[in-house]
Amino acid sequence: xxxxSRPTLMLAAVALLISACSxxxxxAPSGAPTTAPTTAPxGASAAPSAGADVCTAPTAKAGTTLTFASYGGVYxxxxxxxxxxxxxxxxxxxxxxxxxxxNATIKSQVESGQVxxxxxxxxxxxxxEANADVLEPLDFSLIKKDEILDGFVGPYRVADITYGxxxxxxxxxxxxxxxxxxxxFFDLTKFxxxxxxxxxxxxGVFEVALMADGVAPKDLYPLDxxxxxxxxxxxxxxxxxxxxxxxxxxxxGSGEVAMSLMWNGRxxxxxHLDNKPVEIQWNQQLLTSDYLVVPKGTPNKDxxxxxxxxATCAQNNAAPSQxxxxxxTNKNSKPQADKIPDLAVSNVNDSTAYFDDKWLVDxxxxxxxxxxxxxTK
Amino acid sequence: xxAPATSAPGASRRSRGGSLINGWAWLALPTVVFLVVFFIAPxxxxxxxxxxxxxxxxxxNYREFFxxxxxxxxxxxxxxxxxxxxxxxxxxxxPYAYLMTIVSPRVSxxxxxxxxxxxxxxxLVRTFAWEVLLRDTGIVNSLLLxxxxxxxxxxLMRNTLGVIxxxxxxxxxxxVLPLFTVMRRIDPELTRAAANLGAPPFAAFRRVxxxxxxxxxxxxSLLVFVLALGFYITPTILGSPRExxxxxxxxxxxxxxxxxxxxxxxxVILMALTFLALIAASRVVRxxxxxxxxxxxx
Numbered sequence: 001x002x003x004x005s006r007p008t009l010m011l012a013a014v015a016l017l018i019s020a021c022s023x024x025x026x027x028a029p030s031g032a033p034t035t036a037p038t039t040a041p042x043g044a045s046a047a048p049s050a051g052a053d054v055c056t057a058p059t060a061k062a063g064t065t066l067t068f069a070s071y072g073g074v075y076x077x078x079x080x081x082x083x084x085x086x087x088x089x090x091x092x093x094x095x096x097x098x099x100x101x102x103n104a105t106i107k108s109q110v111e112s113g114q115v116x117x118x119x120x121x122x123x124x125x126x127x128x129e130a131n132a133d134v135l136e137p138l139d140f141s142l143i144k145k146d147e148i149l150d151g152f153v154g155p156y157r158v159a160d161i162t163y164g165x166x167x168x169x170x171x172x173x174x175x176x177x178x179x180x181x182x183x184x185f186f187d188l189t190k191f192x193x194x195x196x197x198x199x200x201x202x203x204g205v206f207e208v209a210l211m212a213d214g215v216a217p218k219d220l221y222p223l224d225x226x227x228x229x230x231x232x233x234x235x236x237x238x239x240x241x242x243x244x245x246x247x248x249x250x251x252x253g254s255g256e257v258a259m260s261l262m263w264n265g266r267x268x269x270x271x272h273l274d275n276k277p278v279e280i281q282w283n284q285q286l287l288t289s290d291y292l293v294v295p296k297g298t299p300n301k302d303x304x305x306x307x308x309x310x311a312t313c314a315q316n317n318a319a320p321s322q323x324x325x326x327x328x329t330n331k332n333s334k335p336q337a338d339k340i341p342d343l344a345v346s347n348v349n350d351s352t353a354y355f356d357d358k359w360l361v362d363x364x365x366x367x368x369x370x371x372x373x374x375x376t377k
Numbered sequence: 378x379x380a381p382a383t384s385a386p387g388a389s390r391r392s393r394g395g396s397l398i399n400g401w402a403w404l405a406l407p408t409v410v411f412l413v414v415f416f417i418a419p420x421x422x423x424x425x426x427x428x429x430x431x432x433x434x435x436x437x438n439y440r441e442f443f444x445x446x447x448x449x450x451x452x453x454x455x456x457x458x459x460x461x462x463x464x465x466x467x468x469x470x471x472p473y474a475y476l477m478t479i480v481s482p483r484v485s486x487x488x489x490x491x492x493x494x495x496x497x498x499x500x501l502v503r504t505f506a507w508e509v510l511l512r513d514t515g516i517v518n519s520l521l522l523x524x525x526x527x528x529x530x531x532x533l534m535r536n537t538l539g540v541i542x543x544x545x546x547x548x549x550x551x552x553v554l555p556l557f558t559v560m561r562r563i564d565p566e567l568t569r570a571a572a573n574l575g576a577p578p579f580a581a582f583r584r585v586x587x588x589x590x591x592x593x594x595x596x597x598s599l600l601v602f603v604l605a606l607g608f609y610i611t612p613t614i615l616g617s618p619r620e621x622x623x624x625x626x627x628x629x630x631x632x633x634x635x636x637x638x639x640x641x642x643x644x645v646i647l648m649a650l651t652f653l654a655l656i657a658a659s660r661v662v663r664x665x666x667x668x669x670x671x672x673x674x675x
Binding site: 368369 | 447448513613618621631633
């Protein structure tokens with residue numbers, strides 16, 4: 001993801017904000033209320049190049065059932081309401097869902113020849129060349145590769161939603177100050193209290209330690225592992241590790257930690273759904289995404305490709321962001337105006353960092369070994 | 378525990394077994410088939426995978442395990458935590474089981490229920506309950522803070538203390554039940570006789586009751602120790618990464634790293650060491666006597 005062009009993203013973010021402001025300030029000429037879903041046809045005008053058929057009038061073979069696997073919870077519910085249900089209405093495709101997406105399951109399905117998942121939502125650590133033997137190459141005659149944010153699409157995967165790995169903090173535990181970035185996260189004198197941290201070597205732990213130590217976002221890779229661990233040592237006794245998103249939300253919600261590295265959707269949920277005094281510092285966020293992939297050997301390959309093409313179209317891609325603040329990946333997509341401030345893509349600035357997925361996957365073993373050796377010591 | 382005493386029941390069991398094979402023993406067939414298909418066969422397949430995945434692996438997975446600083450440390454932690462949990466269970470369980478044998482049958486039944494009730498709720502529920510009690514913003518710390526007994530929250534979890542508390546409570550029934558089964562069959566007249574012959578109470582206990590209860594101690598300790606070796610979720614929730622146990626690492630290899638060869642090797646290593654522990658224990662006490670004492674109630 002080193003090839004990712006930040007100016008493009010910033011432009012996209014600015015465009016989103018402008019469209020939000022105009023949409024919110026003046027009555028929409030088309031008569032669409034500002035709360036209208038982003039799938040409104042007006043979005044089509046922003047993408048004149050988009051082939052109308054795949055995006056606006058998708059078709060499917062009669063009687064098709066697709067199995068969609070994702071991570072469950074509010075997240076999958078947003079994908080269901082934003083994508084699966086509308087797509088069913090348009091095409092007659094029925095969806096079976098699995099809520100326990102995992103790279104291991106894809107591998108075991110392909111290895112055993114019993115592929116039951118057709119479209120799978122996976123994390124940014126999967127779907128690269130390293131996994132080519134278990135994935136179908138995507139059909140880019142249908143999927144509009146050029147409209148996807150630069151660096152967020154590859155031969156076997158296309159990003160479906162964007163999110164940020166952010167610094168979230170309790171407003172009642174920072175003595176009236178605002179932590180400005182990861183340096184403050186590591187500053188126990190200025191901001192006493194425990195810190196929540198993702199227990200996953202490729203989840204941003206090394207990146208945030210390096211940024212706290214003064215490494216510029218663009219210079220993160222190749223990761224200087226010893227330097228990152230040395231920085232992490234300075235707050236090790238105050239770290240509380242979380243294995244998954246729900247736990248991070250609970251840790252900051254209960255006040256066990258004063259700050260946490262979190263996914264922006266979980267921080268948003270802590271604030272808006274659990275009504276906890278939680279805010280996000282967007283500075284130095286790690287912008288990343290989930291991806292859609294197709295396991296190798298699925299009998300519904302063609303229908304899976306059509307669905308993926310439709311879900312990543314400008315008109316449809318932002319639909320789940322109505323329900324959870326995980327943003328679009330299509331540059332021309334227009335999220336609902338009042339949701340825009342909460343999206344990671346809208347908060348991109350000079351300090352924004354990006355994972356280098358290829359480096360992380362190629363170096364997964366040494367990275368994991370270093371992390372395990374450090375954390376168990 | 379003298380030689381003639383142990384050989385006699387063994388011989389009688391063999392002769393009884395001979396006559397059983399033709400009749401009632403067939404009832405065990407479904408269980409045997411089930412164990413072979415769903416337990417023995419997968420274990421064999423897993424062991425094979427540990428030397429064939431990736432193709433031509435040989436001992437590579439084992440070499441990788443023993444050359445990894447974290448893997449070896451976590452294996453050590455696993456045995457350390459299992460040992461401490463067993464000792465804590467024994468320290469708490471022994472007096473408790475002893476108490477159950479000296480009170481009236483009604484009180485004894487009540488005490489038994491106290492041990493068993495937590496046994497009926499899921500391990501996960503009890504682990505989360507411990508978390509609600511022990512965390513910085515938990516019930517214990519909140520109370521102590523509001524009473525002014527402490528100025529800052531005590532660290533009761535995310536350390537070895539939390540893990541041992543949680544695991545010991547979950548494992549306690551496996552210690553108390555074997556102990557109680559053995560202790561209730563010890564004739565109280567024996568201790569009384571010792572007292573009559575002039576032994577002070579503690580000496581009577583130490584020289585008469587304690588040796589007779591040893592099979593229960595070994596049975597309970599082995600059960601608790603072996604179960605503790607496989608713990609996974611409790612150390613993750615109540616401990617810090619420093620208390621990570623090997624099952625967690627195995628799961629990581631399966632789910633995150635997709636390295637099933639190494640995961641298989643780790644499982645084989647854990648299994649082999651567990652067997653070694655059992656063999657070591659069997660040199661101290663004959664396992665058949667220990668578990669035999671559980672089955673043939675007289």
